[in-house]
Amino acid sequence: MKLKGSYEVHHRRPLEYAHLFPEKDINAAANLKGLGDEVHQHINSIWAEFRSRRPNATPAEVDEVVAIIDERFGRWYDVPYSASDSMVVLGEAVKAARRRLGDYFPSR
Incomplete structure (x- = not known):
């Protein structure tokens, strides 16, 4: 599918964790999604928070964040992104993801 606008490639399992999944091809199509850059920035902030909570993450912990x-x-995977249609829903998604992250991985 060809997407118009500003899109980025999102690795569902980030490249930095490839060593935890030697049997997986981290660049395989199943691990890659097209995302609007605004959504991708928010997802990256969730990963940054996870990294600060779990600097020595296990494969199971990484997979929990992927889920x-x-x-x-x-x-928002592989679909055209419209900020005007998604702003409120995206904000709610970020809050919900942060809550779940905090539930699974409390700050130390």
Whole structure:
């Protein structure tokens, strides 16, 4: 699918965790999604928060964050992004993802 506008490639499992999944191709199509840059920035902020909470993450912890992000942000994978239609919903998705992250990975 060809998307118009400003889009970025999102690795569902980030490249920095590739060593935790040697049996997976981190650049395989199943791990890559097209995202509007605004959505991608918010997802990246969730990963940054996770990294600060779990600097030595396990594969299971990484997969839990992938599931949280897929659940909250999957509606924007590989579809045209409209800020005017998504602003409120995106804000709610960010808050919900942060709550779940805090539930699973409390600050130390």
